Amino acid sequence: MKTTPEADLRNNSVIGWLLAAPLSLVLLVFLAAPIAMIVVVSFWGATEWSIYPAFLFDNYEFLLTSDVTYRVFFNTFKYAFITWVFTLLIGFTVAYYLAFHIRSLTWQIALFLLCTIPFLTSNIIRMISWIPFLGRNGIANSTLISMGVIDEPLEWLLFSDFSVILAFVHLYTLFMVVPIFNTMMRIDKSLIEAAVDAGATGWQTLWHVIVPLTKPGIMIGTIFVVALVMGDFITVRFMSGSQSANMGRLIQNDISLLQYPSASATAVILLVTVLMLIGTLLRFVDIRKEL
Secondary structure, three states: OOOOHHHHHHHHHHHHHHHHHHHHHHHHHHHHHHHHHHHHHOOOEEOOOOEEOOOOOHHHHHHHOOHHHHHHHHHHHHHHHHHHHHHHHHHHHHHHHHHHHOOOHHHHHHHHHHHHHHHHOOHHHHHHOHHHHHOOOOHHHHHHHHOOOOOOOOHHHOOOHHHHHHHHHHHHOHHHHHHHHHHHOOOOHHHHHHHHHOOOOHHHHHHHHHHHHHHHHHHHHHHHHHHHHHHOOHHHHHHOOOOOOOHHHHHHHHHHOOOHHHHHHHHHHHHHHHHHHHHHHHOOOOHHHHO
């Protein structure tokens, strides 16, 4: 029995919806529903001993009119930006070396897997391992004093913005290496050979050929790093010695005080901010080709 093209199109559409239904249900239950609940709770009211359902803007009004919120937002963006700069420089360099200087595929895979070894342990363990190294009587200060570089221990190595950013770079650089390396491996080597044959120097080839073709990987890595840093609070808490804060730390403090509506409002503001940043990044390059 013959069917019309319109009928075939409808049948394919129905089959497509049926195949997508399980995943759509999972996303609805485990992603959309929790976010919707956070948004709802952000409008609730709270007292010192209870929270109650309501539709109030008090939580947002308090957050958006408080100087503390803007200082914490500045800290959050500061950590995200500086971490992004260092992870991009390190990630691009490592990916470039693996993609264009290591000719053997076996060695490429081996060295790439070597970069992932630290991720076999917990983030918290890798972060805390910096504390005895950077402490006042730690390995770094002891080595510098024994070499005569300094006369007394450096106080800013630990429990400072330096230690926070160092831990962030250590934890999240691989999230920049992987997408950039994946994009570089797809670059047609003949384009580089053509640039060299045309008389381009190494820096010109890098800037005018490799970097533009690597933009999708850079954008994907940027999204990963920025989103992770802006939501992280454990690293800021431990590595700053509770002397600094970001938006994630603000949410954690509210939750520890059982101020769920305030924590939800802060989470909504953070979510909107991250989504706006991601939306801005996606306007510069179409990363769907890389996914």
